[in-house]
Amino acid sequence: MSDHRPVVVLLTAxxxxxxxDLDAIRELADVRTATAATLPDAIAGADVxxxxxxxxxxxEAAWDRADSLxxxxxxxxxxxxxxxxxxxxxxxxxxxxxxxxxxPIAEYVLACVLAHDKQLHQTEEHRRRGEWVHRxxxxxxxxxxxxxxxxxxxxxxxxxxxxxxxxxxxAGRRPRENDPDFGTVVDSAAxxxxxxETDHVVMVAPLTAATEGMLGADExxxxxxxxxxxxxxxxxxxxxxxxTSEIASGRIRAHLxxxxxxxxxxxxxxxxxxxxxxxxxxxxxxxxxxxALSEQFLDHLRGFVDGREPGPAVDKDRGYVSGA
Amino acid sequence: MSDHRPVVVLLTAxxxxxxxDLDAIRELADVRTATAATLPDAIAGADVxxxxxxxxxxxEAAWDRADSLxxxxxxxxxxxxxxxxxxxxxxxxxxxxxxxxxxPIAEYVLACVLAHDKQLHQTEEHRRRGEWVHRxxxxxxxxxxxxxxxxxxxxxxxxxxxxxxxxxxxAGRRPRENDPDFGTVVDSAAxxxxxxETDHVVMVAPLTAATEGMLGADExxxxxxxxxxxxxxxxxxxxxxxxTSEIASGRIRAHLxxxxxxxxxxxxxxxxxxxxxxxxxxxxxxxxxxxALSEQFLDHLRGFVDGREPGPAVDKDRGYVSGA
Numbered sequence: 001m002s003d004h005r006p007v008v009v010l011l012t013a014x015x016x017x018x019x020x021d022l023d024a025i026r027e028l029a030d031v032r033t034a035t036a037a038t039l040p041d042a043i044a045g046a047d048v049x050x051x052x053x054x055x056x057x058x059x060e061a062a063w064d065r066a067d068s069l070x071x072x073x074x075x076x077x078x079x080x081x082x083x084x085x086x087x088x089x090x091x092x093x094x095x096x097x098x099x100x101x102x103x104p105i106a107e108y109v110l111a112c113v114l115a116h117d118k119q120l121h122q123t124e125e126h127r128r129r130g131e132w133v134h135r136x137x138x139x140x141x142x143x144x145x146x147x148x149x150x151x152x153x154x155x156x157x158x159x160x161x162x163x164x165x166x167x168x169x170x171a172g173r174r175p176r177e178n179d180p181d182f183g184t185v186v187d188s189a190a191x192x193x194x195x196x197e198t199d200h201v202v203m204v205a206p207l208t209a210a211t212e213g214m215l216g217a218d219e220x221x222x223x224x225x226x227x228x229x230x231x232x233x234x235x236x237x238x239x240x241x242x243x244t245s246e247i248a249s250g251r252i253r254a255h256l257x258x259x260x261x262x263x264x265x266x267x268x269x270x271x272x273x274x275x276x277x278x279x280x281x282x283x284x285x286x287x288x289x290x291x292a293l294s295e296q297f298l299d300h301l302r303g304f305v306d307g308r309e310p311g312p313a314v315d316k317d318r319g320y321v322s323g324a
Numbered sequence: 325m326s327d328h329r330p331v332v333v334l335l336t337a338x339x340x341x342x343x344x345d346l347d348a349i350r351e352l353a354d355v356r357t358a359t360a361a362t363l364p365d366a367i368a369g370a371d372v373x374x375x376x377x378x379x380x381x382x383x384e385a386a387w388d389r390a391d392s393l394x395x396x397x398x399x400x401x402x403x404x405x406x407x408x409x410x411x412x413x414x415x416x417x418x419x420x421x422x423x424x425x426x427x428p429i430a431e432y433v434l435a436c437v438l439a440h441d442k443q444l445h446q447t448e449e450h451r452r453r454g455e456w457v458h459r460x461x462x463x464x465x466x467x468x469x470x471x472x473x474x475x476x477x478x479x480x481x482x483x484x485x486x487x488x489x490x491x492x493x494x495a496g497r498r499p500r501e502n503d504p505d506f507g508t509v510v511d512s513a514a515x516x517x518x519x520x521e522t523d524h525v526v527m528v529a530p531l532t533a534a535t536e537g538m539l540g541a542d543e544x545x546x547x548x549x550x551x552x553x554x555x556x557x558x559x560x561x562x563x564x565x566x567x568t569s570e571i572a573s574g575r576i577r578a579h580l581x582x583x584x585x586x587x588x589x590x591x592x593x594x595x596x597x598x599x600x601x602x603x604x605x606x607x608x609x610x611x612x613x614x615x616a617l618s619e620q621f622l623d624h625l626r627g628f629v630d631g632r633e634p635g636p637a638v639d640k641d642r643g644y645v646s647g648a
Contacts, residue, residue, distance in 0.1 A: 107464045111442040114435035123603045132587035134604045136611045163487040263456035279447045280458045287460045
């Protein structure tokens with residue numbers, strides 16, 4: 001792969017800061033900066049696409065101009081936005097921001113678990129109303145969590161929840177026992193069977209045809225009263241309408257960092273339902289996150305220039321790096 | 325001590341449920357139920373006072389009638405309310421609810437640490453205003469906590485914070501290294517020296533003459549911008565007026581589960597200051613807490629009836645069980 005200096009297209013958007021390592025990237029490659037509008041012209045003759053505008057789906061419209069493309073790196077954990085059939089069936093390598101978000105999202109999920117069990121949001125509601133209302137809360141140790149998604153982020157979540165005494169299981173494509181992080185992994189295709197014994201269900205699966213809507217009305221109905229849904233994966237993993245009904249009934253509370261449409265439309269009932277704690281897709285975005293993503297691409301690019309596989313390949317049919 | 329069936333006074337209050345183990349307690353002792361008003365008559369001839377109305381200071385007014393008292397058990401971790409000079413200088417044993425609150429309060433403190441670093445309360449404020457405002461938050465791993473108070477609860481806090489990667493030190497009366505839970509314990513008499521390197525300061529010391537106001541204006545001024553005060557000990561450990569000023573300036577945020585006056589008076593600025601997250605003295609009160617307290621007294625009473633020391637003695641001069 002080192003027979004010529006590669007051409008890298010940096011796919012960005014107006015108002016987005018460039019990667020901190022751009023100068024170092026330029027030392028290794030010719031860099032063309034593009035937005036969705038200019039991508040078709042920029043991609044012609046390019047070897048590498050660096051998707052810095054992380055939820056962009058602009059490649060599909062530029063695909064017939066991608067005559068030399070060998071590698072697409074997405075600076076995000078989820079690659080659902082960039083994938084399309086032409087890319088899937090090509091031999092273009094796709095890599096993602098594997099690892100960067102593991103610790104940050106695990107901490108965010110633990111924050112949500114504790115906020116729920118210790119009723120922090122209800123306490124703030126009382127405070128705003130000037131009410132001193134003593135209540136009893138729950139021990140977190142001994143609570144039962146099901147982490148749906150057994151990739152790197154799900155594993156980091158499992159380890160952190162275990163560290164504070166939560167009883168954790170995973171849900172994935174291959175049910176098994178004795179997993180080093182989850183112990184038991186139940187079959188994610190039969191999720192409803194395992195939800196009655198779940199206090200906290202954590203959605204962190206990649207969004208694929210197989211996972212879309214996997215937490216649907218039947219699954220939500222199987223959750224016990226007072227249970228807690230956390231979504232840090234992708235909005236469409238959950239039947240948002242069914243979840244909204246369950247939250248409105250007061251039976252379930254939720255922390256939703258991702259939603260079917262982002263930003264959440266202004267008239268959505270989730271904005272005002274007590275029990276719906278929405279946040280703007282920020283669970284993994286700790287101070288320095290963009291620098292970490294920039295550094296990861298630079299590191300991968302060094303491998304690419306040296307003729308090595310730049311990073312673990314996304315299984316484009318499955319939609320994630322498999323065999324974690 | 326087993327030469328006669330002991331007389332136990334249960335000091336309760338109107339509206340307070342009796343201990344779940346009251347029948348079992350009655351099998352071991354003659355039980356007189358009293359409130360603050362009836363305590364002077366009830367305490368005459370009694371061997372044991374079981375302070376079930378946990379913040380009661382009624383014993384002092386009844387003290388000259390306590391002609392046979394040998395043991396006072398307080399169903400709380402802090403015994404500051406019940407102590408007075410006559411009790412201190414007597415040979416009456418005082419015990420407390422040692423251990424019952426360790427795990428619950430540690431979890432509550434972890435919830436506060438995570439809520440602060442992940443900005444959960446600010447996210448809820450944005451949600452209430454219908455604002456989708458992405459922000460960057462902090463890694464919790466690597467943050468620096470100082471736990472002021474090295475008793476059982478402080479140790480449980482230290483262990484739980486360490487489990488999620490927080491760098492923990494303790495502050496106590498005897499500075500030392502290589503403490504099994506804290507590693508370094510700094511001198512609590514020189515707190516201001518150690519606060520500039522602290523992101524989260526957790527107040528969990530017992531309230532005594534030596535600890536009152538220990539987090540004062542000078543100490544608060546030594547904390548870095550953006551730091552976080554958690555008080556799960558007693559309100560007067562902190563100079564509440566000075567803390568209010570720091571919160572009002574936006575320099576410090578706080579989770580305050582205890583306050584100088586409880587309930588917090590309706591006109592106190594802490595009710596409405598952004599950055600002041602007050603809760604009604606509930607950090608340790610998990611579902612079943614009163615049953616656990618009842619069971620602990622019953623267990624201690626069995627020891628007392630058998631002629632053993634019913635539980636670890638509170639050092640009445642220091643105001644806590646020492647040598648933890």
